[in-house]
Each structure stands twice: as structure tokens, then as C-alpha cells.
Amino acid sequence: MTALISAKDLAISFGGVIAAEGVSLDVFEDDHLAIIGPNGAGKTTFLNICTGYLKPSAGSVTFQGRSILGSSPRAITRMGIARAFQIPQLFTEQTVLENMLIAAASQARRFAPFTPLMQIPERKEAEHILELVGCDDVSDRPASELPEGKRKLVDIALALALKPKVLLMDEPTSGVASSEKFDIMDTLIGALREQQVTSVFVEHDMEMVSRYANRVAVWNAGHIQSQGTPEDVLQDPEVVRTVIGV
Amino acid sequence: MLMRIVLPVVVLVAIVLPLATSGWDAFLTLVWAKALPVLGIILLLQAGQVSFGHAMFFATGAYTAGFVIRAIPGGEIVIALAAAIGASVVAGLLVGVFVVRYRYIFFAMFNLAFSMVFYSLLEKFIHITGGSDGLSIPRPEILGQAMERSEYEFVLYYLALALLVICLYGVHRFLDSPLGHTLKAIKTNETRIEYLGLSPRRVLLIAYIISAFLAGLGGALVAVFQGIATPEYAYWVRSGEFVFVAILGGTGNVFGALAGSFVYEYIRVTATAYVGDTWQLTLGLVLLVIILFAPSGLVGVLNDIRGYLGKGRREPTPSGGKQPSGKTEKQRGEEQ
Amino acid sequence: MSLQILVLTVLDGIAYGSLVFLVAVGLTLVFGVMRILNVAHGSFYALGAYAAASLGLVLSAYGISAWFAYPLFIVAAVAVGVSVGGLMERFILRRIYVREEYLQLLVTFAIFMILDNVQRLVWGVQPYFYTEPLSLMGNVTIVGIPYTAYQVIFLPLVALFILFGLRWFLRKTLAGSLIVAVTEDREAATAIGINARKVFFLTFIIGTTLASLGGALASPTTSVLPGMGAEMIVLSFAVAATAGLGQIGGAAIAALLIGLGRSSAVFFMPELEVVVPYLIMVIVLLFRPEGLFGKTTARKI
Numbered sequence: 008m009t010a011l012i013s014a015k016d017l018a019i020s021f022g023g024v025i026a027a028e029g030v031s032l033d034v035f036e037d038d039h040l041a042i043i044g045p046n047g048a049g050k051t052t053f054l055n056i057c058t059g060y061l062k063p064s065a066g067s068v069t070f071q072g073r074s075i076l077g078s079s080p081r082a083i084t085r086m087g088i089a090r091a092f093q094i095p096q097l098f099t100e101q102t103v104l105e106n107m108l109i110a111a112a113s114q115a116r117r118f119a120p121f122t123p124l125m126q127i128p129e130r131k132e133a134e135h136i137l138e139l140v141g142c143d144d145v146s147d148r149p150a151s152e153l154p155e156g157k158r159k160l161v162d163i164a165l166a167l168a169l170k171p172k173v174l175l176m177d178e179p180t181s182g183v184a185s186s187e188k189f190d191i192m193d194t195l196i197g198a199l200r201e202q203q204v205t206s207v208f209v210e211h212d213m214e215m216v217s218r219y220a221n222r223v224a225v226w227n228a229g230h231i232q233s234q235g236t237p238e239d240v241l242q243d244p245e246v247v248r249t250v251i252g253v
Numbered sequence: 254m255l256m257r258i259v260l261p262v263v264v265l266v267a268i269v270l271p272l273a274t275s276g277w278d279a280f281l282t283l284v285w286a287k288a289l290p291v292l293g294i295i296l297l298l299q300a301g302q303v304s305f306g307h308a309m310f311f312a313t314g315a316y317t318a319g320f321v322i323r324a325i326p327g328g329e330i331v332i333a334l335a336a337a338i339g340a341s342v343v344a345g346l347l348v349g350v351f352v353v354r355y356r357y358i359f360f361a362m363f364n365l366a367f368s369m370v371f372y373s374l375l376e377k378f379i380h381i382t383g384g385s386d387g388l389s390i391p392r393p394e395i396l397g398q399a400m401e402r403s404e405y406e407f408v409l410y411y412l413a414l415a416l417l418v419i420c421l422y423g424v425h426r427f428l429d430s431p432l433g434h435t436l437k438a439i440k441t442n443e444t445r446i447e448y449l450g451l452s453p454r455r456v457l458l459i460a461y462i463i464s465a466f467l468a469g470l471g472g473a474l475v476a477v478f479q480g481i482a483t484p485e486y487a488y489w490v491r492s493g494e495f496v497f498v499a500i501l502g503g504t505g506n507v508f509g510a511l512a513g514s515f516v517y518e519y520i521r522v523t524a525t526a527y528v529g530d531t532w533q534l535t536l537g538l539v540l541l542v543i544i545l546f547a548p549s550g551l552v553g554v555l556n557d558i559r560g561y562l563g564k565g566r567r568e569p570t571p572s573g574g575k576q577p578s579g580k581t582e583k584q585r586g587e588e589q
Numbered sequence: 590m591s592l593q594i595l596v597l598t599v600l601d602g603i604a605y606g607s608l609v610f611l612v613a614v615g616l617t618l619v620f621g622v623m624r625i626l627n628v629a630h631g632s633f634y635a636l637g638a639y640a641a642a643s644l645g646l647v648l649s650a651y652g653i654s655a656w657f658a659y660p661l662f663i664v665a666a667v668a669v670g671v672s673v674g675g676l677m678e679r680f681i682l683r684r685i686y687v688r689e690e691y692l693q694l695l696v697t698f699a700i701f702m703i704l705d706n707v708q709r710l711v712w713g714v715q716p717y718f719y720t721e722p723l724s725l726m727g728n729v730t731i732v733g734i735p736y737t738a739y740q741v742i743f744l745p746l747v748a749l750f751i752l753f754g755l756r757w758f759l760r761k762t763l764a765g766s767l768i769v770a771v772t773e774d775r776e777a778a779t780a781i782g783i784n785a786r787k788v789f790f791l792t793f794i795i796g797t798t799l800a801s802l803g804g805a806l807a808s809p810t811t812s813v814l815p816g817m818g819a820e821m822i823v824l825s826f827a828v829a830a831t832a833g834l835g836q837i838g839g840a841a842i843a844a845l846l847i848g849l850g851r852s853s854a855v856f857f858m859p860e861l862e863v864v865v866p867y868l869i870m871v872i873v874l875l876f877r878p879e880g881l882f883g884k885t886t887a888r889k890i
Contacts, residue, residue, distance in 0.1 A: 081450055096444050096448065099441045101437060101441075112435075113431075113435075113449040120430050124429060124431050165449070302691065305628075358834075362830070365822075365823055369819070369823050373864075531710065532706070541681065
């Protein structure tokens with residue numbers, strides 16, 4: 008099996024704190040890879056490196072065999088890696104639907120200066136994605152008025168609207184009411200499988216990990232402590248001790 | 254509502270007016286022409302950016318039109334305006350490539366700095382620009398026709414009106430397009446724009462060039478109407494006036510440019526006799542009052558009144574009148 | 590190029606840089622603490638200059654020695670900075686700290702328009718000259734070139750005094766450390782009971798007083814006339830931006846750099862005199878967008 012994203016020997020530190028040292032991690036096609044680990048271990052840093060927001064001090068990252076080191080988030084997004092954020096990044100003064108349509112127009116490279124945003128052909132698809140993440144009921148509201156949980160979901164929907172090959176998510180359902188969590192993840196992961204989108208998600212909730220991930224990587228103190236199937240990794244006594252806690 | 258009803262009504266009145274009464278056309282020609290740079294400022298304000306230097310493009314348009322008219326025998330106005338547009342677009346591109354790297358304070362102040370430099374160059378290079386006396390511009394021909402003054406002003410009135418209406422409609426459509434909405438998104442989250450695969454700088458550069466084009470066209474029209482271009486066209490007070498008129502009219506809608514320009518010129522013409530020495534002081538005070546108490550401007554106030562009376566749906570005012578909802582989330586990293 | 594011209598260029602640059610520093614340091618201090626760029630800052634420079642020149646002319650009208658002008662300059666600067674600056678902060682700026690950035694800019698711009706007009710109402714458009722304090726200190730001869738002691742010794746000394754005084758104030762005094770605390774983390778500072786309002790007020794009047802002091806001290810060296818405020822705001826911004834906004838020590842170096850750049854232009858390319866300061870700024874910012882001494886801040890996502 009070929010790796011879609013392949014990171015080798017990554018190293019980066021912030022003011023003496025090592026976020027990654029000699030980290031190698033592959034993301035394979037059709038993976039749903041969960042990254043777990045204690046707070047501040049460098050999980051988000053990995054997403055930041057893969058999307059060009061941060062540059063590692065050593066190591067390499069390739070996407071489909073091409074190096075993406077030094078490329079901007081914009082260029083990497085165009086290659087097919089989309090990103091959802093831990094803190095939702097939305098256009099707060101615009102409505103949810105407008106947010107989505109800006110993303111959809113960008114994906115379709117629809118830059119004609121006089122077509123109204125609301126009438127672009129991609130609108131149907133964008134509305135479908137909103138439905139998928141359960142946000143079709145708020146599509147006319149300004150993004151700033153949404154509750155935290157909905158914001159996270161719209162944030163994911165924006166990334167999905169880009170029709171990525173890989174979707175990186177940072178704690179996708181934190182802030183989402185626990186009663187809805189699994190329903191939403193069921194449809195989300197279902198949709199990702201259907202559209203053959205590979206995903207990587209940073210997660211704290213072990214139940215989410217065991218339900219939705221096919222592989223798990225444990226990130227601890229700047230190293231990959233172990234990786235494998237959720238069954239194996241989550242049983243590992245060392246992982247239980249350091250990450251999951253008792 | 255504004256586009257479908259108000260614009261046609263205003264245009265209709267404007268078309269009929271010079272035929273019905275005289276005495277308004279000179280005043281209104283200036284209103285049309287000066288609404289153009291204000292429209293440019295409103296465009297940039299959609300991205301949350303203020304320029305304190307757009308008078309430089311106003312002057313670029315004015316001087317270019319002047320040079321062209323003086324250089325070609327007879328001086329054709331169409332060529333002059335085309336050249337003015339060309340020059341201001343090029344100037345907008347050159348300055349824009351630099352200033353769109355910055356936001357807020359830096360954006361505003363770099364524009365101011367560029368315009369101050371341009372102003373002093375206009376004053377210093379006397380042998381080219383005529384120095385502080387300005388460049389006098391003979392009356393040009395219109396489509397090869399030499400005209401009497403009254404006839405010329407009559408045609409210029411309609412020319413300026415037509416250009417303004419085209420620009421108002423064009424900017425309105427642009428703001429409603431995906432690119433226009435991306436421009437508004439610059440105000441709230443540039444990181445996300447990058448992560449959608451778009452360049453905030455490029456989007457802002459496009460808007461900046463359009464705004465320079467609008468300012469240049471306005472400057473050229475004023476110059477050919479008044480028959481002169483002076484360094485004062487590029488002075489910071491002039492830039493300040495554009496911003497003032499934009500805020501006065503309301504920044505949430507392209508109509509703010511027209512409403513603001515009309516009210517501003519009217520006050521200027523009628524009140525100069527009373528407040529001649531304190532004109533700038535009055536402007537400053539009014540600006541303060543508007544920002545502190547009616548931040549959505551005239552168009553916003555009209556909308557509020559209409560909403561209060563329960564007639565019609567309130568037009569959304571995307572930039573005016575709102576408290577910042579996510580100031581801490583706002584991008585600050587870019588500018589530093 | 591003769592040695593004399595080189596020396597003259599350097600002396601001009603130092604004299605000019607010292608004055609610009611006084612104004613720019615106030616601008617950068619206010620920005621560092623309050624995150625507001627006071628566009629009206631240049632007006633305080635002009636007001637200080639007018640106030641000082643008027644007082645000086647009163648002195649000479651009554652035949653009082655011009656030695657009294659020096660302390661009077663300081664009195665004039667403090668009076669302008671504290672009264673006008675204090676009123677501005679208390680009644681206008683205080684209302685806009687939570688507003689959007691472009692509105693904050695517009696408010697200070699509106700005040701700039703108002704003060705510029707007030708100046709012309711009070712002092713008219715004719716230039717004022719009061720040069721006695723300049724001649725009173727006599728000349729010094731440096732490498733064969735006579736130069737006024739006021740400009741090459743007194744002004745640089747004042748600039749150094751302000752630079753080190755300000756650093757001492759911020760590091761060693763209680764009020765200074767409160768200002769630093771609010772600058773570094775406003776929320777935390779407020780949480781431990783620091784009154785951010787008072788700190789803002791204090792910072793702002795220090796900033797405006799420095800600008801008007803710059804104006805007062807500049808008044809003997811130049812004709813005081815309308816437009817000087819507008820020119821100074823962009824120039825001091827150029828200095829502050831070149832150094833990195835909020836950088837006090839950096840502003841001194843940037844002021845010197847821009848002063849020297851400008852004086853060289855005066856001698857070698859006089860048409861470009863006004864352009865050179867901005868050229869320096871643009872070149873610096875193209876390579877270091879955060880300024881020579883500014884720090885980059887990455888946004889956490």
C-alpha cells in the first residue's frame with residue numbers, strides 16, 4: 008500500500024519545548040487515522056506542518072510522492088489536503104451558507120466577477136454538505152451567532168466543500184453535545200467513506216477513536232509512542248498508563 | 254430594493270432635471286464625479302481596510318487627463334478619460350502590490366505616506382506639473398466636437414452620470430459575487446481564506462485596483478469639468494474627505510457613495526459662507542458624531558427609519574453598525 | 590564629495606533625527622500599550638511648536654531674556670500634552686477601545702482634522718519665527734564646520750535623556766511597571782486588579798506630551814506653519830514602523846537612520862528629500878514586515 012501523506016524524521020520545537028523529534032508517520036489511502044496523546048504533545052503541530060502553516064526544522068513531508076515542505080497552506084489546500092480547526096475558523100459576519108458558497112466557489116475556481124454568490128451552480132452540493140453535518144437549519148444565520156458545537160461542524164463542512172483527498176480534523180466533535188456526537192460522526196465518516204476521502208483526526212475521546220478510526224497513532228512528548236489498530240493500541244498497558252489514564 | 258427601485262428613480266430624476274430646471278447641473282456633475290472615489294473607499298471598507306491616501310489616484314487621473322488634453326490638438330475627452338483610467342489602474346497596481354501586504358494601521362498609513370510623497374512631487378516638479386498653481390486644462394472636444402461652455406457642461410453632466418451609474422451597478426454586482434464575498438471575508442478571517450485555497454492579498458489587490466480606477470476616473474472628470482488639476486487634488490485632506498463622505502453616506506451599501514456625495518456637496522456649497530474657516534473642523538466633528546452615534550451612515554439611518562415604520566425588509570448592512578463580534582479572533586498576525 | 594559635506598550631512602541627520610525621535614517615541618509608546626495609532630499625534634507636535642513660539646514671542650516683546658524660553662518650552666509642552674491629550678483620551682478615545690480597528694483609525698483621523706483647523710483658527714496661516722533659543726547657545730565647530738550647539742548638542746542630549754528616562758521609568762517605577770504589565774497581557778493585568786483605564790490615560794498623555802515637546806523644541810529651528818503636523822505624523826509613523834511598532838529603543842535607531850537618509854538626500858538629491866524617509870521604510874518593511882526590531886507573532890490555530 009502506498010502512503011498518501013508521508014512524514015519522515017520531523018523535528019520542531021517552540022522555545023525549548025520539543026513538539027516533534029524524529030517523528031515518522033504515514034497516512035495511507037482510505038485511512039481514518041486517529042492521533043491521540045496528552046495535551047501539548049504536538050498533535051496539532053503535526054496538522055500545522057502537513058498544511059504548511061509551520062515549517063519543521065528537520066525532516067520531510069510528501070503528499071502523493073511530492074514534497075510539500077515550503078509550500079503555503081493555500082497551495083497545499085489546492086493539492087487536496089483540507090483542514091478543519093480546533094478553534095473554528097469561520098467568516099463570522101457572513102451567513103453559514105455564504106461561508107459554504109465561498110468555499111465551493113473557490114473549489115470550482117468560480118471567479119466570474121458578476122455571478123451572484125447565491126446563484127452559483129455549486130449551491131446544491133454545498134447545501135447537501137450542510138445537511139450532512141446537521142447544519143442545514145442554521146444556513147441563513149450569521150456564523151457569529153452559532154453555538155460552539157455548530158461552529159465546529161460548519162468548520163468541517165467548509166473543508167468538505169473543497170472536495171479534498173485528505174481531510175485533517177482537530178478534535179472534530181469537541182463542543183458538540185454528547186447526545187449528537189455519534190450521530191454526526193456516523194454520517195460524517197459514512198460520507199468520507201462514500202466519497203473515498205482519507206481522514207486524520209486528533210482526538211481525546213477514546214470511544215470516538217475505537218468507533219471510527221482504523222488506525223491509531225499515539226503522540227507523546229514529541230515522539231510516536233506506538234501505532235497500529237485501535238484494538239491493539241488501546242490495550243497496550245503503556246499507552247493506557249501515559250495517555251488514557253486510569 | 255435599493256437597486257431595483259431607488260436607483261432607477263434617482264437616475265430618472267437625474268436625467269430629467271437639467272431639461273426641467275437649470276442651475277443644478279454644475280453642482281450635480283461634481284456630485285456624480287466625486288461619488289466615484291468614495292465608491293472606491295467603500296469597496297475597500299468591505300474588507301475592513303481604510304485608505305488615507307486615495308487622493309493620489311484622484312490626482313493621477315486628473316493630471317493624466319490634463320496632460321493628454323494638452324498634448325493632443327483639440328484634446329479628445331474620450332482619449333483623456335481612457336488614459337486617466339489606464340494610468341490610475343497602473344498606479345493602483347504598483348502601490349497596491351506593496352500595501353495589500355498590510356492591514357489596518359499599516360494599510361491606512363502606507364497609503365497616506367504614498368500620497369504625501371506624490372503630493373510633494375506634484376508641487377516640486379514645477380516644469381512638468383505647474384507646481385502649486387496647478388495644471389490648467391483647456392476645454393476638450395467630445396467625440397471630435399468642439400463645444401461652447403454651456404453645451405460642454407451639459408454633455409459632461411450626462412457623461413458623468415452615465416459613468417457613475419455603470420460603476421455603482423458594477424461594484425454592486427462585484428460585491429455580490431464570490432470574489433466580493435471573499436473580500437468581505439478578509440475582514441473576519443484570513444486564515445480560513447488561505448485554507449480555502451485563496452490568496453487574501455490577491456483578492457484585496459483586485460479590490461484595490463478597482464478602487465484606484467474609480468478614484469482616477471473621478472479625478473479626471475472633476476479636472477476636465479473645472480479645467481484645472483492642482484497638487485491639492487492629492488493632499489491628505491482630500492483623501493480624508495473621501496473617507497468622510499463614505500462614512501457619512503454609509504459603508505454598508507454602494508448607495509452610500511451617492512447619498513454621501515450629494516449631502517456633502519450640498520452642505521459644502523451652502524455652508525461655506527457660514528463655516529468657511531471652520532470647514533475642516535466641522536467635518537471632523539460630524540465624522541466623530543457619526544462614528545460614535547450612527548455608524549451605519551445615512552443609508553443605515555434611512556433603513557432604520559424604514560424598519561421602525563415597519564415598511565419593507567431591512568437591508569443588511571454588513572459592515573456598519575455592528576459591534577465587533579469576534580475581535581479577539583481577528584487576524585492580527587498578518588500585519589506585524 | 591568633500592569631508593565637510595559629509596560632516597554636515599551627519600550633523601544635519603543627527604539634529605533632525607533627534608527631533609523626529611521625540612515625536613515617534615510617543616507614537617510608538619501609545620501604540621505599544623493601547624494598540625491604537627493616534628493619527629492626531631502630529632497635531633500635538635504642531636500645537637507644541639505653536640505654543641512655544643507664541644510664548645517665546647511674548648518673552649521677547651517684554652524684553653525678557655530668552656534663557657527663560659527653555660523652561661517655558663517644557664511648560665508649554667506639558668500644558669498642551671496633558672490638557673488636549675487628556676481631554677481626547679477621556680472624552681473620545683475611551684468610547685472606542687472596543688470598536689473595530691478601522692473605526693478607531695477614523696476617530697483619531699477626525700480629531701486630526703479638527704486640531705489642524707483649530708491651529709489655523711488660533712494662529713492663522715502666516716509662519717511664526719522665534720529663533721533666539723537657537724542663537725543663544727552659540728555655535729560649536731566640528732571638523733572645521735560651525736554648527737548650532739542647540740541642534741547638535743542640546744537636542745541629541747534631550748533625545749538621549751528621553752530614551753533612557755523612558756526606559757528607566759518603564760523598568761524601575763511602579764507606574765512604569767503597570768504600563769508594561771498592561772502592554773504584555775491586558776487581561777491578566779486587569780485580573781490582578783490593575784486599572785487599565787488609568788494606565789491608558791497616563792500612557793496617552795505621556796505620548797502626547799512627548800509629541801508637543803518635540804514641537805516646542807523644534808520651533809526655534811524651523812518656521813512654524815500649517816501642514817507641519819501632517820508631515821510629522823507620516824514621518825514619525827515611518828520611524829516607528831521601520832523600528833517595529835511599539836519598539837522604543839528601536840525608534841531611536843530608526844530615527845537616526847531616517848534623519849541621516851534625509852540629510853544625505855538634501856545634499857545629493859534634493860528633489861527626493863521628502864521621498865527618502867519613506868523609501869527607507871518601504872525597503873526595510875519589504876524584507877522585515879515586522880520592522881527592524883519587531884517580533885513576529887504567529888497566530889495560534
